Amino acid sequence: MLISRDILRSASLHPWSLSFINKRLETLYLHYLMPSVKSQARMGLLLGAVMYGLYGFLDVLFVTPEAVIKVWYVRTMVLMIGFAVFAISFTKKFTRYHQQLIGITGLFAGIGLFAKMSYLPPNAINFYYAGLIIITFWCHTFSGLRFVYATGVSVLLLLIFNMLFWGLRDMPSLDMTSYDFFIISANIIGAFASYMNEKQSRQLFLREKELDNERYLQQERALHDRLTGLPNRELLHDRIEQAIHYAARNSQVCAGLFIDLDKFKPINDTYGHAVGDMVLKEVSSRFKNVMREADTLARLGGDEFFVLAKDIQTQEEAEAFAHKLLQQLRIPLTSINAFNSNSVSASIGICMFPYPHATAIDVVRRADQAMYHVKRMSKDGIAVAAID
Numbered sequence: 425m426l427i428s429r430d431i432l433r434s435a436s437l438h439p440w441s442l443s444f445i446n447k448r449l450e451t452l453y454l455h456y457l458m459p460s461v462k463s464q465a466r467m468g469l470l471l472g473a474v475m476y477g478l479y480g481f482l483d484v485l486f487v488t489p490e491a492v493i494k495v496w497y498v499r500t501m502v503l504m505i506g507f508a509v510f511a512i513s514f515t516k517k518f519t520r521y522h523q524q525l526i527g528i529t530g531l532f533a534g535i536g537l538f539a540k541m542s543y544l545p546p547n548a549i550n551f552y553y554a555g556l557i558i559i560t561f562w563c564h565t566f567s568g569l570r571f572v573y574a575t576g577v578s579v580l581l582l583l584i585f586n587m588l589f590w591g592l593r594d595m596p597s598l599d600m601t602s603y604d605f606f607i608i609s610a611n612i613i614g615a616f617a618s619y620m621n622e623k624q625s626r627q628l629f630l631r632e633k634e635l636d637n638e639r640y641l642q643q644e645r646a647l648h649d650r651l652t653g654l655p656n657r658e659l660l661h662d663r664i665e666q667a668i669h670y671a672a673r674n675s676q677v678c679a680g681l682f683i684d685l686d687k688f689k690p691i692n693d694t695y696g697h698a699v700g701d702m703v704l705k706e707v708s709s710r711f712k713n714v715m716r717e718a719d720t721l722a723r724l725g726g727d728e729f730f731v732l733a734k735d736i737q738t739q740e741e742a743e744a745f746a747h748k749l750l751q752q753l754r755i756p757l758t759s760i761n762a763f764n765s766n767s768v769s770a771s772i773g774i775c776m777f778p779y780p781h782a783t784a785i786d787v788v789r790r791a792d793q794a795m796y797h798v799k800r801m802s803k804d805g806i807a808v809a810a811i812d
């Protein structure tokens with residue numbers, strides 16, 4: 425989806441949450457990121473679960489036989505939460521609540537770790553606190569959590585850890601200072617990594633959207649006439665091909681009208697090229713006035729236009745439409761002062777289609793030939809191409 429240049433240029437990030445200040449841009453970014461967040465979260469949940477389970481081998485060294493069941497009970501509960509979130513990641517709800525769900529998984533992994541520690545002898549904390557460092561890194565760099573959520577979960581776990589072991593279990597302050605030192609270091613490094621990562625991802629998103637815009641503009645330029653903004657020959661051929669197939673499928677009839685302004689060269693020579701340009705623009709807007717939304721008006725070059733009229737049904741209808749276009753040109757061009765309220769005229773060749781083996785090139789060629797017939801005869805009129 426294209427995002428307007430103005431929105432992209434004025435895009436700015438909230439310094440702490442890293443959200444785009446523009447709400448629409450934020451929604452589009454989250455939507456754009458969702459597929460990669462999903463696969464990253466699934467990988468993170470699976471790998472996290474494997475590691476969480478593998479740490480069970482440590483229990484043999486520290487857990488007393490009576491506590492083994494309780495420790496495994498806690499570990500299983502945490503793993504169940506992880507697998508539940510993994511399963512939810514395949515549902516639509518995940519798109520809306522994925523940050524909260526992954527955040528809860530990280531939080532429970534930490535709380536589970538503390539619960540296990542409470543069944544272990546006090547010296548086991550020397551080894552198990554490292555688990556909190558790993559959970560902190562998991563949240564910041566691997567889980568798919570945004571910087572703000574990863575920081576929230578990690579800081580909360582740090583606080584709970586201190587409340588439990590400094591407050592409730594009265595651990596030696598030197599030991600706790602050392603644990604805190606490493607856990608806070610992990611928080612700082614992890615937060616820095618996730619902050620930079622998210623910021624770069626958002627900047628990359630903006631650049632990608634700018635490139636999309638650029639690509640779209642170039643495509644538009646390649647398919648439209650510079651002066652009038654109308655579709656050019658290439659785009660017209662594409663539309664005629666589509667119309668041929670549509671008409672054949674739905675038993676409809678369409679008409680292609682080749683329009684060449686009469687005596688346009690003298691207008692340029694008399695009033696100048698700039699006035700000639702204004703006449704071409706005015707002519708195109710006059711034609712648009714009498715066309716239907718589904719029809720296409722193209723400029724083929726110079727003073728040549730082409731109208732692709734769909735669902736026209738009969739040749740008489742096509743002729744009436746062509747007369748309507750000519751009528752538009754007879755109205756004096758009062759909006760162009762230098763043109764002295766003169767009017768213009770045109771010769772129109774009509775080709776009805778589909779017919780056997782019709783192609784866009786052939787439809788335009790037949791309409792062109794019919795138009796030349798008018799030019800040779802009298803100008804300011806119409807002719808219909810015979811279909812053999």
Ligand SMILES: Nc1nc2c(ncn2[C@@H]2O[C@H](COP(=O)(O)OP(=O)(O)OP(=O)(O)O)[C@@H](O)[C@H]2O)c(=O)[nH]1
Nearest residue numbers: 684685686687688689690692697700701725726727
């Ligand atoms: N102002 C302007 N003139 C253009 C543009 N492109 C082509 N022309 C001029 O349009 C004129 C087309 O002339 P022709 O169709 O050959 O001649 P005409 O005077 O219309 O002759 P008939 O079609 O026989 O009536 C030429 O003088 C071109 O130089 C353009 O973008 N702007």
